[in-house]
Amino acid sequence: MVVRVSGYVALPVDLESMPPGPELGAVLASLDPSLYNGFQLVEILAAQNRQVSFENARLLAFTRELTYTSWGGDEAEPTRRVEPDRFGGTEIAFALAVTEYSAQALILTALTAVDEVPALHQALLEGRIDLTKAKMVVNELAMATREHARLVVDKVLKHAHRATTTQLKTILRRALVTLDPDAVKKRYKASVESRRFDHDRDPCGTASLTASWLPPDKAAAAYDYVDAIARASRAAGDPRRLHQLRADVVADLLAGVDPTLAGAATPAARQGAITITIGLGTLAMLDELPGELPGYGPVIADIARQTAAQMATTATWRFQVLDHHATTMAEGILGPAARKAVIGFVDRTGYRPTAAQRAFINARDQTCRAPGCSRPAHRCDIDHTCDWVCCQDGSIWNMCLLCRRHHMAKHLAGFTVRRGPHGTDWTTPRGHRYTVIHPDTAMPTNLERRFVATITGHTTPGKLRF
Numbered sequence: 101m102v103v104r105v106s107g108y109v110a111l112p113v114d115l116e117s118m119p120p121g122p123e124l125g126a127v128l129a130s131l132d133p134s135l136y137n138g139f140q141l142v143e144i145l146a147a148q149n150r151q152v153s154f155e156n157a158r159l160l161a162f163t164r165e166l167t168y169t170s171w172g173g174d175e176a177e178p179t180r181r182v183e184p185d186r187f188g189g190t191e192i193a194f195a196l197a198v199t200e201y202s203a204q205a206l207i208l209t210a211l212t213a214v215d216e217v218p219a220l221h222q223a224l225l226e227g228r229i230d231l232t233k234a235k236m237v238v239n240e241l242a243m244a245t246r247e248h249a250r251l252v253v254d255k256v257l258k259h260a261h262r263a264t265t266t267q268l269k270t271i272l273r274r275a276l277v278t279l280d281p282d283a284v285k286k287r288y289k290a291s292v293e294s295r296r297f298d299h300d301r302d303p304c305g306t307a308s309l310t311a312s313w314l315p316p317d318k319a320a321a322a323y324d325y326v327d328a329i330a331r332a333s334r335a336a337g338d339p340r341r342l343h344q345l346r347a348d349v350v351a352d353l354l355a356g357v358d359p360t361l362a363g364a365a366t367p368a369a370r371q372g373a374i375t376i377t378i379g380l381g382t383l384a385m386l387d388e389l390p391g392e393l394p395g396y397g398p399v400i401a402d403i404a405r406q407t408a409a410q411m412a413t414t415a416t417w418r419f420q421v422l423d424h425h426a427t428t429m430a431e432g433i434l435g436p437a438a439r440k441a442v443i444g445f446v447d448r449t450g451y452r453p454t455a456a457q458r459a460f461i462n463a464r465d466q467t468c469r470a471p472g473c474s475r476p477a478h479r480c481d482i483d484h485t486c487d488w489v490c491c492q493d494g495s496i497w498n499m500c501l502l503c504r505r506h507h508m509a510k511h512l513a514g515f516t517v518r519r520g521p522h523g524t525d526w527t528t529p530r531g532h533r534y535t536v537i538h539p540d541t542a543m544p545t546n547l548e549r550r551f552v553a554t555i556t557g558h559t560t561p562g563k564l565r566f
Contacts, residue, residue, distance in 0.1 A: 150227025533562030
């Protein structure tokens, strides 16, 4: 049922491009949310988010300043220390009614953003990044030199407004590994040395088991093994949800109980599966570019080579041919039958993708093609962008990876998807448009984007997302 609240009310002029600050704050404070439609409320939400980032930047500036103040009462002179006050966090914790840990985290973010990488604070002030992303950047750069931190931040900020925190973390780690692999290697080794297994009680009376700081290849293989048992159980009719099954299988295995005796199904004979992407130059030790673990992100070159060497005789090796935009042009099995296995650009007329098509689409898309979604290929469906019942197009260009939630959103919630010249184009039920591109893909120019918008019947291009 639709209830009519009032007639159409236009948004303030230039709200979408208005920079955050006192003026935008006053405009937003004057708006009544009940007067605007869904399309307009998305614009208001984005503007409000920019304003919140501005206010958080001010919060960091005041926090940083407070840590340098001298002790004194309400009429003391505004003098400053040479070094931050060691107990400034206690002052802040008392004032804001937060834990000492939260106060110290706020101080760390403030000192790093304002003093060490001022470009990060400026981006927050301008509403190009939010506080959650800023904190993530600060944490990831904890062991980087000031020079390297600033170089990495300059690169990351180019993508901050179109990437989620998870995607931005992957971009940052890749940049840091490429820029200073020795420093990242030292950090990795120190982290692995700190690996641990913890048993904690939860507030609701349950408990948690956590294995932290493991080598990523071992963690990926362990998860895949547990997931295989859980999925086999689910396929055999177990009513438990997958995440419940995974938790039960882990608990049984660690308690020395055979999961199959505890109700889980036995999966088909298989080894733990690891997918790692590594460049030919890195494999041949010609460069130190990072490898990639789907669902995890970049791993240092040494670990990528070691993992590849361990899988050399048991794994299936595949190759990809990329163009200068980092778009997959061909993919196939590397081995004696390579010539027969390389996928050509051949359309088909069947509904379900062939194994070759599935391999190509997985290699090309890598993750769900919805804005901000990082669900890896092996946990996604392959869907027709133009529904099969409408166009009966079974070519690889009419298929893309979608996780189950975004697959359902396309079919049940009014979201539309199509493959465009720059990536995967989405239109939401409220009329907003987004184009999903790979982070490594060359950014289309504004002229190219406006041209595509014009020929597809739009007045403005969609927003770019990863």
